[in-house]
Structures are given as structure tokens and as C-alpha cells.
Amino acid sequence: MSRISILGLGAMGSALAATLIRKGHDVTIWNRTLLRTEPLAAIGASVAASPAEAVAASELAIVCVVDYAAARAVLALAGDALRGRDLVNLTNGTPDDAKSLGAWVEAKGARYLDGGIMAVPPMIGEAGALILYSGSGALLEKHEAALGALATCRMLGEDPGIAALYDLALLSAMYGLFSGFLHAGALVASSGGKVADFLSLLRPWLEAMSGTLPDLAEKIDSGLHSRNVVSNLAMQTIALENIVRASEESHISPDFIEPMRQLAAARVGQGHGGDDISGVVELIRKQK
């Protein structure tokens, strides 16, 4: 069993600490607001008086706070205590945030592993929880037993920014799903329908449509959007226009749908109406 320090005891940090304690690890905790340490101290955590004391208490420290500005502020307080330690950062941020913090931590003489948690707090320590990692592979190898107690570990590479990129890519798909669902729910409710009843139609439909993803993925990877097209973009643009018109007729704002309609129409306007919807991706790629 390992000695592990957790810095940051919001909903997620508390779940990480409670899971490690439950699985028999020796856990030291620190949080800016002391009150949040109490439930964990009651189940066996040692409370550190400062980030430096927390980092010094264990070979492995995990930071999980609201954002990277907070993570930097906490780690700045840890200062020289970081030398020779292993630091895992499970705070959500961008690839550049992760690369910059990783370089700062390594300059302090610590090893750095960045992580993206693909789970909500009650899932931590349970089957189905996944954490994406990138950065120091040696750190992950050394602490895989402890980190594996939290979630399945998926290493994506030595570039510390790659876990954040894939985390945000997965969240992008999730928010696309949520925005589509909210719009669909508003349409159904506008006619007096129950959104809960609509799920019996929606869930199998989404499952069927997810079957088109491998083909669309291949088209995005190859840039070849005109091969084996079964539902061309010109036709789909009319469907998007119909959704916008139906929304207005039902007094529902088309705000979720309108950006997609505009992109699809622009792509058709460029002469790609016969292509698949995957071609719209070419309009959102910017020159580096």
C-alpha cells in the first residue's frame, strides 16, 4: 500500500481521497478551506497544514482543483517540497495548460503526469471509471497500483498535453450530444409531449446513428468526403433548415442548431453538396 497526498478536496478530490483510504492506502490531504478535510479525517486521512507539508508527506501527490490557475497557486505554495516527488495533476484544462505546468513542475525537480478524469465522483474506484494520462510513463508505471485503484489508467503518450486534448475531445462529443438532446427535448415539450417518453425513440436512434461514425471517421482522417456517400450534405442542409423553421414555428430558439446549419450551407455553397457531412470539418480547421 502506498502513501499518497491529495491536494484539493472538492467533489472530485474528496472522491479520490475516500477511494484510496477505502482501498487501504495511507492518505494525506490538504485543501484551501480546512472544513472540507473533516469527513476524510474522520475515516483515517492525515491532514497537512500546507501544500508543502502535503507534498513532503508522500512520494506521490495528486492535485485536483477547479482549474490550472488554482493548481499553479497550490503548487507554488508547495515550492521546493516538490523536489524528487511524483506529481499527478487531475485538474481539467487545455493541452497548453498541461504542457506549461508540466515544464514548471519538472523544473522544480519533480516528475509530472497529467490526467483527464472521464468519470463523475461516484464512479471513482468503480468499474467504468477511466483516467486518460500523458507525461511521465515511468511515474505511471511506478504508481500504477495506486492510480489503478481510482480508475482504469489509459496512457496516451509522453507529451503532457495529449491527455487534456483527448479529454476535451470526449467532452466536445458529450456536449454535442447534450445540446442536440436539449433542442430535441424543447421541440417535443412544445407540442405537449413528455421528454421521458420520447427517450424510447431517441436512444435507439442515437445508437443507430453512432453506427455511421466509423465511416465518417475514415473520411475525416483521409480528407476524402465524397466516397460512398449515402446521405449527401445538400439534402442534410435542407433537413437542418427544416429544423430551424420548425423551431421558430414552435417558439424554440434555433441557437443550438443554427451554427451547424450555417456551416453545412457554407460547405454546399463551396460546391460540396454531394459530399458527406464529414466535409464540414474542413471549415472549422484553421491555419496554424
Ligand code: FVH
Ligand atoms: N466533478 C465532476 O463531475 C468532474 C468530473 C471530471 C473531472 N472534473 C474536474 O476535476 C477538477 C475538480 O473538480 P471538482 O468537482 O472537485 O470541483 P469543485 O467541487 O468545484 O472543487 C474545487 C476545488 O478547487 C479548490 N480551489 C478553487 N480555487 C482554488 C484556489 N485558488 N486555490 C486553491 N484551491 C482552490 C477548491 O478549494 P475550496 O474552495 O474548497 O477551498 C476545491 O477543493 C476540475 O478541474 C473539474 O473540471 C470534475
